[in-house]
Amino acid sequence: SKSYNITLLPGDGIGPEVISVAKNALQLVASIEGFEVAFEEMPMGGAALDAVGVPLPAETLNSAKKSDATLLGAIGGYKWDKNEKHLKPETGLLQLREGLQVFANLRPTTVLPQLVDASTLKKEVAEGVDLMVVRELTGGIYFGKPRGFGTNENGQEIGFNTEVYAAYEIDRIARIAFETARKRRGKLCSVDKANVLEASMLWRKIVTALASEYPDVELSHMYVDNAAMQLVRNPKQFDTIVTNNIFGDILSDEASMITGSIGMLPSASLGAAGPGLFEPIHGSAPDIAGQDKANPLATMLSAAMLLKYGLGEEKAAQRIEAAVLDTLNRGFRTGDIHSAGHKLVGCKEMGEEVLKSI
């Protein structure tokens, strides 16, 4: 029978709690669908800083590279917030993305009917929202050079970064976005700041040039400031959004908050070949770490994305997705999504209920 190696990176804060729950779910659906999963748990982020002094140990990156897919919990915490850049947990995450060359970050935002009241948006605005942000993840201002500190011609201290995109980087992320849109509702909105930035002008040119290869996809363009508005005004207008690294960071977080339940939202980061990286979009929530209060469903759904996009085990993925919905339908809620009339449970119990549903 087929067998997969999965690297688990519990990370910091609530990371270990949500990973342990998702691991059980992966194990269970594997046994039902008749394939094997072997896990390798590796340190990453603050945990790795504390253990070995770097946020991404070489062994961790190697494990992720050799495996069939990687599931990450969360990284970061107050403790390491003032660290120098190369000793920040976040730097480890960026190194992992770069090391795995996962340039395409898929972030679905779905308002579930069961949770529509969790949104701060009016019901008629929030209900039915179902969009996907395709964010470029290994380029742009996150990685562009030159970067650093220095002095300008007047001897003034400066800090600087470079927003840079090469045509091939735009082309490959745009193709993923067109293909994603094609499998969804066939609408792609490319977000840039082409009225000001040259990097965005090239972005728009390359995306536009691809449109003829995807005649079944309706392409539109929007400036990033307008997109930030439209996500609040009428998020239902969006199907698939494609954008650069920094705009994607901002807009995907804004979009996720439309659901009011970011404890529910997964993400997948994919490369041209090689293993993908899967993680919930929420952070490490140090304030509730170790208290069995975390919502493990975003990590469950990330495990489902891992099965689908990472291993091609679509049926197993659907089992997890269906079980998450069933568990919600049976009334179980963690604190972050709890409302009157529902059963308040902790991270572990929520995990067990999902296993029952599976």
Add this chain to the structure above:
Amino acid sequence: SKSYNITLLPGDGIGPEVISVAKNALQLVASIEGFEVAFEEMPMGGAALDAVGVPLPAETLNSAKKSDATLLGAIGGYKWDKNEKHLKPETGLLQLREGLQVFANLRPTTVLPQLVDASTLKKEVAEGVDLMVVRELTGGIYFGKPRGFGTNENGQEIGFNTEVYAAYEIDRIARIAFETARKRRGKLCSVDKANVLEASMLWRKIVTALASEYPDVELSHMYVDNAAMQLVRNPKQFDTIVTNNIFGDILSDEASMITGSIGMLPSASLGAAGPGLFEPIHGSAPDIAGQDKANPLATMLSAAMLLKYGLGEEKAAQRIEAAVLDTLNRGFRTGDIHSAGHKLVGCKEMGEEVLKSI
């Protein structure tokens, strides 16, 4: 009696309609408060491109520089969207900001009790929102060099921009922000991406260093992706936000949409000395241009900011602000903010009603 020169830049789309209405209001409050205003109307944006081939004619910039303050309507439109960069209306606006050295852009977002239903956010989330975004306006990635197009070491076409801040640029915008917060509720949130970008690390360092000079202001820091979420989750947590040019572009537009009525929101752009630039935050709305449908209240309130911040005529400013509220209380609404039970009026009639209220 005192006399002021005001440059009017009607611009494109609905710009001329809203400027003509605001001009009348300025004239009226001046006569009541006993000062003189002389107007000079100059071409700008698409109108200037059509007339003289550049988006910001030298005469227009000179007029703005010599005047006591400038009131801008709106610029841009489909017609000029595909123009090369130096022939875009937007480029004219950036040249105007740079020419006037107005580095501090103040964008208040206030949810008026009269219009709380216009928000797509739930009433309990939107009501009482009263925040100010202080956006750096003449630095960062909008103006940073090097910028342009080229090829990388692999011969690939690239587009690039530079996000760069010098310490003095951060210092001067932060001071304006601290002082703004001091006059408001004493809370300042500085938004950056200091976990990734060196330009943001310097930003955070300089802002933090200033805090001791403003012990009465409570300073906090937030990452831009989190800020984009928090504006949707709980906008009331914010008093004053200070951020860089591009993050300010995105977040101030997102914040404005919380009100559901961007036809109501003004802005002021100020320098260290010299005349300021005042404009509504909405665009040129080419689809309704020339149809007497535009909401002139954002421009009215921009005229009020001009009186207050630009001329120091606080009383005259308050007259306009009070008149705008009174007109809303009397039930008049343009299409963008209209709801059942209110009187639907056009741009001109709304202007006349505000004059009556004054």
